[in-house]
Amino acid sequence: MKELLLLSHVLFGVGCVLTTVWLFVDVLNARENNLPRIKWLSRAVALFMWLSFFLGGYWYVVDYKADKALILKGPWPFAHDFFMETKEHFVITLLLLATYLPIAAANNLTANQEARKLVLWTTASVAILALMAEGHGAIIAVGVKVALLAKPH
Amino acid sequence: MNPQEAPISKPTRLFGLSLAVCSVLNALLVIAKEKSKAVSGAMQSLTGHHWITHVALVLFFFVAFGALFAVTKSGAKMSVPRLTHFVLAGVIGSVVIIVSFYLIAG
Numbered sequence: 001m002k003e004l005l006l007l008s009h010v011l012f013g014v015g016c017v018l019t020t021v022w023l024f025v026d027v028l029n030a031r032e033n034n035l036p037r038i039k040w041l042s043r044a045v046a047l048f049m050w051l052s053f054f055l056g057g058y059w060y061v062v063d064y065k066a067d068k069a070l071i072l073k074g075p076w077p078f079a080h081d082f083f084m085e086t087k088e089h090f091v092i093t094l095l096l097l098a099t100y101l102p103i104a105a106a107n108n109l110t111a112n113q114e115a116r117k118l119v120l121w122t123t124a125s126v127a128i129l130a131l132m133a134e135g136h137g138a139i140i141a142v143g144v145k146v147a148l149l150a151k152p153h
Numbered sequence: 154m155n156p157q158e159a160p161i162s163k164p165t166r167l168f169g170l171s172l173a174v175c176s177v178l179n180a181l182l183v184i185a186k187e188k189s190k191a192v193s194g195a196m197q198s199l200t201g202h203h204w205i206t207h208v209a210l211v212l213f214f215f216v217a218f219g220a221l222f223a224v225t226k227s228g229a230k231m232s233v234p235r236l237t238h239f240v241l242a243g244v245i246g247s248v249v250i251i252v253s254f255y256l257i258a259g
Contacts, residue, residue, distance in 0.1 A: 057204070057205075057208070060204065061202050061204065061205060081255070082255050082256065085255045086251055086252050086255050088204060089179065089180070089183045089207075089251050090247070090248050090251050090252070092179045092207065092208055092211050093176045093179055093180075093244055093247045093248065095208075095212075096172050096175055096176060096179075096211070096212075096215055097172065097244060099215075100168055100169065100172045100240075103162070103164050103165055103168050104165050104169070106162060106164075106165075107159070107161050107162055107165055108159045111158060111159035112158045112159045112160075112161060112233070113158065114158065114161075114232070114233035114234055114237070115158075115159075115161045115165070115233055117233075117234070117237060118161075118165070118169070118233055118236065118237045118240070121237055121240070121241055122240065125241070125244050129244075129248070
């Protein structure tokens with residue numbers, strides 16, 4: 001169950017990244033006929049982000065203690081001290097950005113080029129921070145792995 | 154704003170400003186929590202976990218600042234490029250503060 005929770009967290013995170021990239025391309029080519037899709041994609045980004053955040057947050061609060069103890073005793077303590085500590089906090093900014101995206105994307109992006117730029121920058125920020133979160137997550141997972149490998153048998 | 158362009162919605166302005174402010178607030182809360190045991194303890198006791206309180210506070214202020222800016226009509230005359238710069242400055246500032254803090258503190 002714990003592993004399924006963690007995998008779902010990563011899966012929705014990847015879903016968020018992929019949808020954000022798709023949204024970015026659609027906003028770059030904003031026309032009257034793809035405006036409805038832009039609105040739906042921006043809502044999907046927010047939904048994926050909230051799901052990933054909720055699942056990851058639940059895992060962090062309930063299940064992370066054991067992993068944290070392992071990481072800190074292992075050869076990669078920075079996997080917690082730096083990567084987990086930064087990740088658990090910058091993802092809050094990422095959550096705000098993803099929540100704001102459908103609000104900004106609801107404007108008429110073909111009639112207002114400046115609004116289109118605002119959505120492009122917001123989308124790019126979501127993509128970069130979400131990729132950063134994925135990378136941090138991978139380092140935390142390797143932190144656990146190297147700690148287990150270093151344990152005397 | 155280009156007079157020929159369609160105006161942007163009120164929530165876009167209000168929550169754009171709120172996003173910028175709350176992103177920085179998020180980073181400052183990290184420093185306050187890590188530097189003061191009293192703040193960390195209070196956040197821990199409020200919900201049972203400091204991080205849950207942290208998230209709840211930032212989300213609360215995101216909505217509250219949006220409502221406050223609506224009442225005070227803040228940013229009503231702000232151009233969209235300026236709003237974009239404001240949002241980017243808030244987000245980048247937040248991430249830089251958090252990463253730098255843990256680099257230095259670590």
